[in-house]
Amino acid sequence: MQTNKATELPPVAPAYNGIDRNAFLLGWKPQAELWNGRLAMIGFAAYLLWDLAGFSVVRDVLNLVH
Structure with missing residues (x-):
């Protein structure tokens, strides 16, 4: 396995259960x-961006409770 010389870590994360970590798989898989x-x-x-723009579902719900 090839490693990064600066960190001694492999350049790519190892696969889970023999399958690429980034594979989009359905079901109970890592x-x-x-x-x-x-x-x-x-x-x-x-x-967060929606809230910062002035639209807040949480704030609106809390205002309805009062």
């Missing part, structure tokens, strides 16, 4: 958890 985390991060960032 790759699904990686994609789930990535999509959740995109969702949180999108909501």
